[in-house]
Amino acid sequence: MLLIDGKRKVTLAGLAHAVWDPATGHVEGGTVLHSEADRGLKAPIDVKLKGDRIEDLFAKAGVSLGSDAPDLVKSATASYGDPAGAVDGFTINEPYWGSKGSGNASDWLEVDLGSARPVDDVRLYFYNDRKTGGYSEPAFYTIQYLDGTTWKDVPGQAKSPVYPRANLNEVRFRPITTAKLRVVVTHRPGYATGLKEVQVFATGGKPSPVKNRAPYALIVPDESVNRPGQVRLNAVVKDDGLPSGELTADWDLVDGPGEAFFSDPSGATGTTVSFTKAGTYRVRLTVTDGALTTRTTITVTATEQPDDVNIAPNATPTASYTSPWEKVSAVNDGIDPPRSNDAVNPRWGTWPQQGTQWVQLDWPDPVRIGKSDVYFFDDGGGVRIPASWKLQYWDGSAFKDIQAGYPVAADKYNTVSFDPVTTTRMRVVLESGQGSVGLLEWKTYAVRPDGVRPVHVPTLVNTLPELPGTVETTYADGGRGTAKVTWQPVTLDQVKTGGSSFTVAGLAEGVREAVHATVYVRTTDAVTITSIAEESVTTRAGTAPSLPGTVVATYNDGSKDSRVAVTWEPVDSAKYAAPGTFTVTGQVAGSTVKATAVVTVT
Numbered sequence: 001m002l003l004i005d006g007k008r009k010v011t012l013a014g015l016a017h018a019v020w021d022p023a024t025g026h027v028e029g030g031t032v033l034h035s036e037a038d039r040g041l042k043a044p045i046d047v048k049l050k051g052d053r054i055e056d057l058f059a060k061a062g063v064s065l066g067s068d069a070p071d072l073v074k075s076a077t078a079s080y081g082d083p084a085g086a087v088d089g090f091t092i093n094e095p096y097w098g099s100k101g102s103g104n105a106s107d108w109l110e111v112d113l114g115s116a117r118p119v120d121d122v123r124l125y126f127y128n129d130r131k132t133g134g135y136s137e138p139a140f141y142t143i144q145y146l147d148g149t150t151w152k153d154v155p156g157q158a159k160s161p162v163y164p165r166a167n168l169n170e171v172r173f174r175p176i177t178t179a180k181l182r183v184v185v186t187h188r189p190g191y192a193t194g195l196k197e198v199q200v201f202a203t204g205g206k207p208s209p210v211k212n213r214a215p216y217a218l219i220v221p222d223e224s225v226n227r228p229g230q231v232r233l234n235a236v237v238k239d240d241g242l243p244s245g246e247l248t249a250d251w252d253l254v255d256g257p258g259e260a261f262f263s264d265p266s267g268a269t270g271t272t273v274s275f276t277k278a279g280t281y282r283v284r285l286t287v288t289d290g291a292l293t294t295r296t297t298i299t300v301t302a303t304e305q306p307d308d309v310n311i312a313p314n315a316t317p318t319a320s321y322t323s324p325w326e327k328v329s330a331v332n333d334g335i336d337p338p339r340s341n342d343a344v345n346p347r348w349g350t351w352p353q354q355g356t357q358w359v360q361l362d363w364p365d366p367v368r369i370g371k372s373d374v375y376f377f378d379d380g381g382g383v384r385i386p387a388s389w390k391l392q393y394w395d396g397s398a399f400k401d402i403q404a405g406y407p408v409a410a411d412k413y414n415t416v417s418f419d420p421v422t423t424t425r426m427r428v429v430l431e432s433g434q435g436s437v438g439l440l441e442w443k444t445y446a447v448r449p450d451g452v453r454p455v456h457v458p459t460l461v462n463t464l465p466e467l468p469g470t471v472e473t474t475y476a477d478g479g480r481g482t483a484k485v486t487w488q489p490v491t492l493d494q495v496k497t498g499g500s501s502f503t504v505a506g507l508a509e510g511v512r513e514a515v516h517a518t519v520y521v522r523t524t525d526a527v528t529i530t531s532i533a534e535e536s537v538t539t540r541a542g543t544a545p546s547l548p549g550t551v552v553a554t555y556n557d558g559s560k561d562s563r564v565a566v567t568w569e570p571v572d573s574a575k576y577a578a579p580g581t582f583t584v585t586g587q588v589a590g591s592t593v594k595a596t597a598v599v600t601v602t
Contacts, residue, residue, distance in 0.1 A: 010035050062091035062125070062197060069121075069201045074114040076198065079107045087111060091125045091167075091197045098127070098135055099185070100192035108144075108184045111198055116179040121172050121201040124183060127194030128166035135194035137164040138185035139268070140241040143171050146180040154181075158207040163216045163238040167196075172207035186245065188237070190269045212242040214292040217249075217285055221300065222270070226334060227313075229278070229305040233298065234270035239289050249287045254297060256281030259514065261486040261507040274486050274507045275302035276514065308371060308445035309510040310334075314484060315361035315444075321353045323436075330440065331359055337440040340378040340385065340410040349438030351382040357437050358392075358429045361444065365470055368481035369393075370420040371445040373413040374428060377438030385410050387433030391418070394425035413443070420447045422479050422546070446510045449473035449481065455506075455517035456552055456560035461498040464490055465519045468563070471508050472548065478538035480546045483508040485515060498523035499557070520559035527555040532564075532588065535597035541578055545571065545599045553588065564588055566595045576601045 002010035002020060010020050016030030025037035076083035080102035085095030086109060099107045113119070126137035141164060143154045158172045181200060185193045216238040225232035239247050249268040253260040258277030265271065273283060284297045312332040319328045330346035337345060350357045376385040389406055392399040404418040426444060430437040453472040459465035467490070470482040487506040494502050500521045505514045533552040539545040553564040568586040575582045579601050586595035 004038055004041065008034065009038055062089075062123075062199070069203050072113045072117065072119060072200045072202065073111045073198060075112045076109060077112075078109045080104065083109050086195045086198050088197070093127060093196060096127045096135075096194050096196045098192055098194045099187060100135065102192075104187075106184060106186040107193065108182045109195060109198060110180055110182045111200060113179050113181070113200060116177050117202065118175040118177045119181070119200050119202050120175045120205065120207070121170065121203045122181065122183070123197075123199040123201070124169045124171070125196040125198075126164060126166050126169060127196045129194070133190055134192070136188050136191040137166050137169075137238075138193045139188045139237060139247060140164060140239040140245065141169075141183055141185045142241045142245060143173075144182040144184060145176055145178040146182075147178070151182060156207060156210050157241075158210050159240055162213050162240045172203075172205060174207060175202070186241075186247075188269060189267070210242075212289070212291055213240045214294045215239040215247060215287040215289050217287040217294045217296045219283075219285055219296055219298045221298070224335070225272070226336065227310075228303045229276075230272060230274050231300045231302065232270065232272050233283065233285075233300070235268060235285055237268045237285075237287050239287075243289065243291050246290050247287065249285060252284050252286070254282035254284050256302075258302075259505070259507070261488060261505075263486055265489040272486075273300070276305075276507060278302055278304040305512065307448065309448075310443040311363070311367055311369075311446045311484075311509065312361055312442055312444045314509075315363045317348075317359060317361055319348060319350075319359040320357045321350045323349045323351050326438070328359065331442045332361060333441075335441065337375050340376055340440070341380055342377070342440055343379075345440070347377045347438060347440050349377055349379075349383045349436060350432075351436040351438075354432040354436050356429065356431055358427045359439060359442065360425060360427045361442070363424050363482075365482035366422050366424055366480065367444075368420050368422045368447045368449075368473070368475065368479055369426065369444050370447045371415070371417045372426075372428075373415050373441075373443040373445075374439060375413050375441040376408075376410060377440045378410050382435050383438045384433060384435040386430040386437045389428060389430045391416060392427040392429055393421045393423040395423070399425075399427060413441075420475075420479065422481055446481065446483065447475065448510055448512075449483070450476045452483075452508065452511060452515050453548070454552065454562055455515070456520070456562040457517055458520040458522050458555070458559040458561050459495055460522050460525060462492065462496055464492065464495060465504075467504065467506075467517055467519075471506070471511075471515055472550075473508075473511070476538070477540060478543075478546055480548065483510050485509075487517065490519065495519070495521050497521060501559075518560065520557075522557060522559055524557075527557050527559065529553045529564075529588065529591040529593050530556050532591075532593050532595045535595070537584075537597050537599045539576055539599060539601055541576065541601050543576065544573070545576060545584075545597075545601075547571075547584065547586075547597055551586070551588065551595045553591075553593075568595075568597065571599075575599070 011034040013031035018029035022038040022041040027035045076087040083097045086097035129135045144151045218236040220234045222232035257279035261274045263272040326349045327346045391402040407414045451474040473481045485506045485508040504517045531554045551566045552562045566586040584597045
C-alpha cells in the first residue's frame with residue numbers, strides 16, 4: 001500500500017516492484033487492487049523543506065537550509081595532530097582531527113580564512129566513538145580570534161547547545177573581523193577530543209544574550225563492576241566555559257549506615273566508592289565553575305564485605321598462549337560467568353594449542369593467598385574443560401606446586417583451599433584433555449591479616465601529603481603482605497600549620513576496621529633522624545624471618561616517617577633453626593642510627 005499525506009493512492013495484492021505515475025494514477029508492475037492519481041503532488045525539486053526539525057536535521061549534516069552563506073575556512077593547523085580531516089567539507093565521522101596522544105589537558109585547532117573578513121558564526125562537529133577512554137566532545141570549549149599578533153577570546157559567545165555535545169555545536173557572536181580563528185578545547189578527563197568539521201560563516205544574524213550557566217553533571221552507575229562493598233560511579237561533567245574556563249568536581253557522602261572512601265575524590269569522569277558497612281547510601285557529586293555550582297545525588301546499595309577478598313583484579317594477567325580473538329584480561333575482570341559455554345562475556349582460550357598451558361597473575365607487591373576459585377571455559381567444541389590442573393606460586397626464584405585437591409567441573413567455580421603462601425605471582429597450569437583449554441574467571445583470595453603496620457607520613461606546610469597506595473599487613477605466624485588502601489581526602493586547611501599533625505582514615509582491602517595514617521606537617525625538610533622504632537618479628541623454627549622493608553624513623557622536629565628503607569644484615573640460618581629470640585640490625589641510608597628487629601622463633 002502506498003500512502004501520500006495519510007491517504008491511500010495505491011494497493012497491490014502482494015509485495016512487488018511497481019512504478020506509480022501520480023499524474024495519471026497508472027501503475028506498472030504487480031497485481032493492482034486500487035490506484036488513483038494525485039495531480040497536486042509536487043516534483044522533488046519543487047519541494048521546499050522547512051520547520052525547526054528539518055532545519056536541525058540538515059544542519060547536523062553540515063547543510064544550512066536558512067542561509068546561502070559560504071563556509072569561509074581555507075586551511076587549518078593544530079596544537080597536535082593532523083587537522084585536515086576537520087576542514088575537508090564533510091561532517092561524517094571519518095576523517096576527523098583528534099587529540100589522542102597529545103598528553104595535554106587542552107588543545108587547539110586553528111582555521112585560516114585566507115584574509116581578514118567579518119565573521120559571526122562558527123559550527124563545530126565533535127566526534128564521539130562511545131568508547132571508554134576514547135574520543136568524546138570536550139568538557140568545555142571557547143572560540144578565539146587573532147587580533148594583530150594576539151589571540152583573544154571572542155566576546156559574547158552564544159552557544160547552542162550550552163554544553164558541548166557530539167556532532168553539531170553552533171556559536172554565534174557579534175561580527176568581528178579577523179583572518180584566523182581558534183577553537184580551544186578542554187578535554188574530558190580520561191578522554192581525547194575529536195572534531196569532524198569546523199565551519200565559519202558571516203550570516204548577518206543576531207546572537208542571543210549570553211549568561212553563565214551552571215555546570216552539567218550526570219552520575220551513571222557502572223553495572224559491570226560487581227565487587228562486595230564497592231560501587232563504581234561514572235560521571236559526565238560539562239560546562240559552557242564561563243566565567244573563566246575552570247571546572248572542578250568533588251565527591252562526598254550525604255548519608256548512610258557507614259563510612260565511604262572514594263578512590264578519586266575529585267574525579268570528573270567518576271570514582272570507585274568503598275563502604276565500611278552494608279546498606280543504602282546517598283553519594284553526591286558537586287561541580288563548580290567558580291561562580292555557579294551543580295549538585296547531583298545518587299542512591300546506591302552496598303553489599304556486605306566478604307570474609308574472603310578477591311585480589312585477582314589487582315594483578316596483571318599473562319598466559320602461555322591466547323587465541324587472537326580471546327582476551328587474557330578476561331580471567332580477572334570480575335565478571336561471574338553464567339555457564340562454561342559463555343558466549344557473551346570475555347574469555348581466555350588457547351585454541352588450537354593443546355598440551356600444557358598456563359595463565360599467570362602478577363602483583364606489584366607481595367600478597368598472602370590461601371584460596372582460589374577457577375571457572376573453566378568449555379564451548380563444547382575446540383575448547384573443553386582440562387583433564388587436570390594445578391596452582392603454582394613463585395617463591396622468589398622458581399614456581400612451586402601448591403599441594404591440594406583439584407576438582408574439575410563445568411558450569412561452576414572449582415574451589416581450592418591450601419596453606420597460605422606469600423608471593424607476587426601465581427599460575428593456573430592446565431593439561432588439555434579433549435581439546436584446547438581456557439578460563440572464564442580466576443579468583444584469588446587474600447588471607448585476612450591479623451594486623452596492619454602503622455603508617456606515618458611527613459609533609460611540608462601547605463603541601464598535601466603523599467599517602468601510600470598500599471599498607472603492609474602482618475600475620476600471627478610472622479608472614480607479611482600488602483593490601484590496597486583508599487584514604488579519605490586531605491584538604492589544604494589541614495596542612496597550613498607547621499609543627500602540627502592529624503590522622504587520616506583509610507579502608508584497606510581485606511581489613512574490616514578502618515586503618516589510619518598520621519600526617520606530620522613540617523616547616524622544613526632540613527631534618528635528621530634521632531631514633532628508629534624497634535621491629536618485632538615472629539617466625540617458625542626452620543623458616544627465615546620476614547623482615548620489613550621499611551622502618552619508622554623519628555626526626556629532630558618530632559615528625560615520623562614509616563617509609564624509610566632499611567637494609568638488614570644477613571641472618572644465619574642457625575639463629576632460626578630452633579625456638580628462641582635473637583636481634584637483627586639494619587642500616588638506613590644517610591643516618592648513623594641503627595635499625596633493630598627482635599625476632600622470636602616459635
